Amino acid sequence: MSAAAATVTSSTTGGCEDRPVLRERGQHSVFCGLTGVVWLHRKIQDAFFLVVGSRTCAHLLQSAAGVMIFAEPRFGTAIIDDRDLAGLADANDELDRVVTQLLERRPDIKLLFLVGSCPSEVIKLDLSRAALRLNRQFAPGVRVLSYSGSGIETTFTQGEDACLASMVPVLPQTDASQLLVVGALADVVEDQFARLFAAMGIANVRFLPPRNSGDLPPVGAATQYLLAQPFLADTARALEQRGATRIAAPFPLGVEGTTLWLQAAADAFGIDPTRVRAATDMPRERGKRALANYRDRLAGKRMFLFPDSQLEIPLARFVSRELGMQVIEAGTPYLHRAHMADELALLPAGIQVSEGQDVERQLDRCRDARPDITVCGLGLANPLEAEGLTTKWSIELLFTPVQGYDQAGDLAELFARPLVRRTRLAV
C-alpha cells in the first residue's frame, strides 16, 4: 500500500518459528517483476520477452538493463497507446500484428513470453488467451507463453517466479526419478552444481529454466525439486500440481548454505554420507579458505538490508553465521514461511526481520542504527552514501554468480569492497 496505512505493527508469527516480524505497508522502493526479464533473457537464449505495457515499462527495462549495448535485444515492449485504450478487441488485433512483425524480424526466436504489466492488467487485456491464440498461429516453430511481471502483482524477483510458473504446464511428463533444480543460476554455477550432484551419485539432474527452450526438463510424480532461489512460491505450487515434491532446504548461499542444500538433496535420494563427503570435501574447504580472507575484515560489522529480492534472509543468515557480521534488520518484500523455514531456523536471534516496506520509516530506522554497511536498491544508495553510510547495491546479487562453494568468497567480497573503498579514500 502507500505511505498511507503505514501503521507499524509488530507481531509474532504463528507456527514453529516464534520470531517477531515487523510488517509495514507504505511506499515500496522496489522494482516490479518486469525487471526479471533482464537476467531471464540471458538465461534462456532462444527466448524473447515481449512486455505488453506502457512507455514507463519500456523505460524501466532500458534503465535497468543498459539495453544500448545490444544491437537488438531479446526483449521489448509493445507500447499501448490511446487507440488501444479505445476498445479491447482492437488491442488484441494490435498485439497479434506486433507479434507477427516481431517473429518475422527474429526467426531465431523459439519461445515468446507475453509479459503482462500494470496497464495491461488494469485494462484487463487477457494475455493468456492471446498466448493460446498466437500459439495456434505460430506452432510448431514458436511456442508462446504468458505471465505477469506487473508491479501490482509482482515485486522484482517474483517476475522470475511468474515466468517459471508459466513454463511448468508445458514441461514434458516423466515417471522417472529425478532431481529438478529450480531457479535461474549463472551457467557457471549450474555446471558446478551438476558436477557435484554427479559426483554424489544423483544421476538424473535437470534445471529449470533451461538454457534453451528445446531443452525443457520433464516433470512428474517421481520428480523431487530443490529450490535454488528463495522467491519461487508460484513455481513450487505449479510443480506440485504436476506431482513433484519439494526437498526442504536452506538456500545455497555461503559454504554452510551450500552444504545443507546439497545434503538435503543427497538425503532425499538416499545417498551414502561418505559419498557426499567425498564429493564435497574439497570444494567446501576451498570455500572456507576463500571466506577466511574476508571474515577478518567483515566480522563485527553491522549490516542493514532493505527489502528487494527476497534473498535478504538467506544473506543475513550467511553474513552472520559465516562472516561474524551483526545484522540489524533484514527486510524482505515478502516472507514465504514454508520456503524460508530452514533459513529462519538458522538465523540468529536478535535480527529484526521486516516484511513489506514503508521506505521513509525504514530510512529513519537505518539512519538511527548507523550500520557499517547498508544493502539497498540503486535509488537509495547514493543518497545514503552522501549521508555517510556505506552501501552495497542489492541488484548486483542477482546479476553476479553468488551461489555455491566457489562463489562464497565472491559473495563476501561484494560486501567487503565498499568497506575497503571507504578506508582507502582520503577525499
Add this chain to the structure above:
Amino acid sequence: MKLTLWTYEGPPHVGAMRVATAMEGLHYVLHAPQGDTYADLLFTMIERQSKRPPVTYTTFQARDLGGDTAELFKTAAREAYERFRPQALLVGASCTAELIQDDPGGLARAVALPIPVVPVELPSYQKKENWGSAETFYQLVRAFAGPQAPKPGTQRAPRPAGQRPRCNLLGPTALGFRHRDDVSEITGLLDRMGIDVHVVAPLGATPADLATLGEADFNVVLYPETGMPAAQWLLRTFQQPVVKTVPIGIGATRDFIAEVAGIAGVDATAVLEADDSRLPWYSRSVDSTYLTGKRVFIFGDATHAVAAARIAAEELGFTVVGLGTYSREFAREVREAAARYGVEATITDDYLEVEAAIAAQHPELVLGTQMERHIAKRLGIPCAVISAPVHVQDFPARYSPQMGFEGANVIFDTWVHPLMMGLEEHLLHMFRDDAEFKDEAGASHLGSHAASRPVEATPEAPEPVMVAERSVAWDPAAEKELKKIPFFVRGKARRNTETFASDRGIATITVDTLYDAKAHFGR
C-alpha cells in the same frame, strides 16, 4: 500498439520528475503502482544526485485496486507534506494511475493542506518525457506567477534608471544534457553584457522564485523543449519578450548576443569584440584542413541537432549528410533546417530507423545521443554525443558547457578528437609502407598485446547492409591495389568503387576501375 526495443524519451511523468527534482521546496506526490520508483535511480545513478528525488509514490498493488486507492493517495499526500514540509505540492498520476482515474488534483485539494497544490495531467498514452517537463513547468509557472499578473492591457513600467536589465533563464532541468554548465556559462556572458539573471528555472528555483518571474525584463529560453510554453505564457501575461536564439556554437552565440542586446537595450559591441573563443582560429588553422567536407550525420533533440548542423556546416566545414530528431513536437523546425543543408530530415523515435539512415549515408562522423554512439560503434564510425537522453558520461566532473564561447571550445574538442587527427592521417599515408604502420600493426596506445590487429576490427569489415549491394567482382590485381590504401579509408574506397562500377554496369573491377572511381569521387 508499437513495438519498442529502446526509446529516446521516457513517459511524461518522468519529465515532471525532472522539473520537480531540479527545483527546491517542491514535492511531487505521484499516484503510481509499485515499481515506478525505478525512476529514482535515473537521478541518483545517472546524474549522481546526492539526494533522493522529492517524489512520494503511492506504490499501489492489486489488493489496493479492490479497495480505496483514492484514500491511499490522500494519505500519501498528507504524510509527504508532514515529513518534507515543502512550499508547494505537485500532484499527478503515472500511466497506470491514469487508467484508474482517481483525480489526484481533486483528492489533494480535499486533504486541505496549508500549501498550494498544483495538479498536472500528463496523458501517458500520447505524450512523452520532454512534453511532460514542458507542461509541468508551464503549469507551475502559471500557478505561482499567475496571481501576480497585471490586468490585461497594462503596459510594463519602464525599468528604473540606473538599474541593470534583468532576465530569467528558462528550461534547465534535472537530467538535462550539460544544463548545469550551460547556466553558468550564459549567466557569465549576460553579466559581461551588463545584464543580471533574475531567476533560473526550473533548475534551482523555489515556488516562491517562480512567483517573481514577472519582475524580470525579458526571458531567455535555453531549452525550447522544456521552457517554451512557459515563456510564451509569460510573454502573453507579463509582456516579457522572449529570446529565442539558442546560443550553441559561435554563430548562434553571436546572434544570441545581438538578440539579447536589442531586447535589453544594451550595447554589446565590447562583448562581441572580446570574444576569445578558440574555435574560429582552430578551425582556420591549417591542420584542420582535413576536416573539410567530412560527411556528418546528426541526430538528437531538436535544439541540439539544429545547432549541431549549423556548427558542422559553418564553423567546422563539414558536409551535413543527415539531420534528424526524436522530438516530434519540433519536427517542423528540424525539417526547415534539413532543407537548408539539402537533406531529408529523419523524424523518428525508432532507433532502428536511425541506424538504417546512418548506414545508408556512410558518414565519417556521427553526432548523436548515446544510442547513436552505440550505432556508430557497431558501424565502425567515429562519434560524439551532442544531446540527451543522458548517460552517466554526460555529467563530466569538469566544466563542460555546450553554450556560449566556452561551449564552442568544448564542442570543437569533443567532435574533432574522435576523428583521426589531420597530421596523423597525412603521416600514416606517407609512411604506410613502414613496418609499424602496416595494416596489422595495432594502435600504438594500446600496448604490445594489441600488436596484431584482427582483420574484422578494421573499418572495412563489411556491414550486413552493404553485403547485399555487392554484386560486382574484384579482379585480383585491383584487390591487391586496394590493399595499398590505408585501412581507415579502404572501406570507403571499396564502397565508392563498387558503386561506381555497378552504376556503370561494370561486372569486374580492374585497377583502372579503381582509379576511375577515385577520380570520380575525389574532392
